[in-house]
Amino acid sequence: MSAIGQARIIRCPNCGRKNRVPAAAGGRPRCANCHKPLPWIADALDDTFAEIAEKADLPVIVDMWATWCGPCRMVSPVLEELAGERAGEVKLVKVDVDRAPRVSSRFTVQAVPTLMILDHGEVIARQAGAAPVAVLRRWFDDAMLQQRRARKSVGAGAEGGTPRDDS
């Protein structure tokens, strides 16, 4: 597999070991030392967005940001904190809108920061503007809960409506 985008050095929140984390890969990154899930943070542009964000097999928070945007600089560490808290459950993909005109126009990004949650390439939540970590944490967790419920009802329908408890 050829390398897509740039790998980042991520320090393991559990043991402190520095790990090289690829921008795109199957599964989810784990610490080479203690094997705990690592926060996954990657940068994507027009030509790498599909591989890095849409093909990811875990939910993705997309941060559409710009270098000249003050609120973006505030929300960036907040999202990284969230990616750390939800390590193994989410991937954070940062897109510089000025360097990714196709992705920006495809999602009609009219303001920065614009945040989106993608599940296998589908936008399941969207939010414009910066927000504190408590708000974004609830935004993410609510979207995940709704997505699980939606998937559950689809699954139950396909199986003839048999209720199933897989919580």
Ligand SMILES: [Zn+2]
């Ligand atoms: Zn570790």
